[in-house]
Amino acid sequence: MGGTAAGPVPDASHDFALWEKRVDALLVIASSEGHFTVDGLRRVLEDMGEEAFETMSYYERWISSVNQNLIEAGVYTTAELATKMTEVAARGPTYGEAASD
Amino acid sequence: MPHDHHDHLSPSGHPYRPDNDHPLTYWQQMEIAVRELLIEKGVTTAAEISAQIDAMDARSPTDGAKVVARAWTDPAFREALFADASAATREMGFDIGPMRLIALENTAEVHNVVVCTLCSCYPRNLLGLPPDWYKSRAYRARTVKEPRKVLAEFGVDLPDGTTVRVHDSTADMRYVVIPMRPEGTEGLDEEALAALVTRDSMIGTGLAKAP
Amino acid sequence: MTERTYLRVREDMPPGHVRTPAYLRGKTGWIERELGSFPNPEELAYRHAGTPTPLLRVRFSMAEVWGDAAENPQDTLDAEIYAHWLAPAEAPHAT
Secondary structure (H helix, E strand, C coil): CCCCCCCCCCCCCCCCHHHHHHHHHHHHHHHHHHCHHHHHHHHHHHHHHHHHHHCHHHHHHHHHHHHHHHHHCCCCCHHHHHHHHHHHHCCCCCCHHHHHC | CCCCCCCCEECCCCEHHHHHHCCCCCCHHHHHHHHHHHHHHHCHHHHHHHHHHHHHHCCCHHHHHHHHHHHCHHHHHHHHHCCCHHHHHHHHCCCCCEEEEEEEECCEEEEEEEECCCCCCHHHHHHHCCHHHHHHHHHHCCCCHHHHHHHHHHHCCCCCCCCCEECCCCCEEEEEEEECCCCCEEEEEHHHHHCCHHHHHHHHHCCCCCC | CCCCCCEECCCCCCCCCCCCCCHCCCEEEEEEEEEEEEECCCHHHCCCCCEEEEEEEEEHHHHHHHHHCCCCCCCCCEEEEEHEEEEEEECCCCC
């Protein structure tokens, strides 16, 4: 996107939420364990396209890419993810309730 | 406390972190699922994830500020830093991991500023996580084309005679800017000098503070 | 000043993951420094080992990159570019 027209640089900032820090940690750990590379992360982020950049937050895009890379690496299957996400959703509506720890 | 509500307390009686009491988004559900699968598959442990978060939380621009202050006061270190910033910062005791770091010197003639147009590469192992604006479309799109206008928005107005060098962090290097030492700081020790070094001054969108 | 070695960035526009910014394709700059070899990220991105590939820091004048639209033609832009994207070149007119 270098050189394209854009408005003022936004000066708003936010403290990272716990779940965002966890996404970051999962990326660092899974890539240091050799399950994917930073370039694999970037490739999926880029393939998500412009729309994702407008509609998803930074760490939403990251967890999506981390997940895609882990499935490609064979760490778990799409079916295992589906079962787990259904299970997580059933625990309760908030992050505090759904987190197992 | 007046802001406490019972439904904001976890079963253990502690308040939830701010992100814990809103309805879960799809992506937060995915984070929990991915994390638990990685633990079940033996890729990582809950303790390892916590330790990684703690390690990242412990990194901040104050680490980089110490490097800058030392470069201002120790000529041998300064030389080592510009020769090999990874080795020099590691030598100072910073856990920069496999990061390949290049230090860029700001002078009266040259002002360096760093951007990553392809994603959000940042010297996170030295400065912590990048600020939101660094990851914004506006900063990434404009800094390579109109750096002086972007710098002016950050309050940095450079004379025409100063060359602006933009560094697009496109591949395996990470960059830290060593800002100019402010005038009137001759008597200050390293600690006092480090307090003048801001995060933005090490990205190039700011200057070190006056004492 | 030592003699500059000029290189031109390939103009290719392939789909998929590459680390060469689009705005630099077809532009000519000079070697700022050589960084050694790194695994080719275009292979790493697709789960291949990554052939060791020389990586160079190339410096461009803003005049070369943006032409008349340059904010200040004397300012420069440095980027890290893998060797397979670079070809020998003559000095551009703009510098």
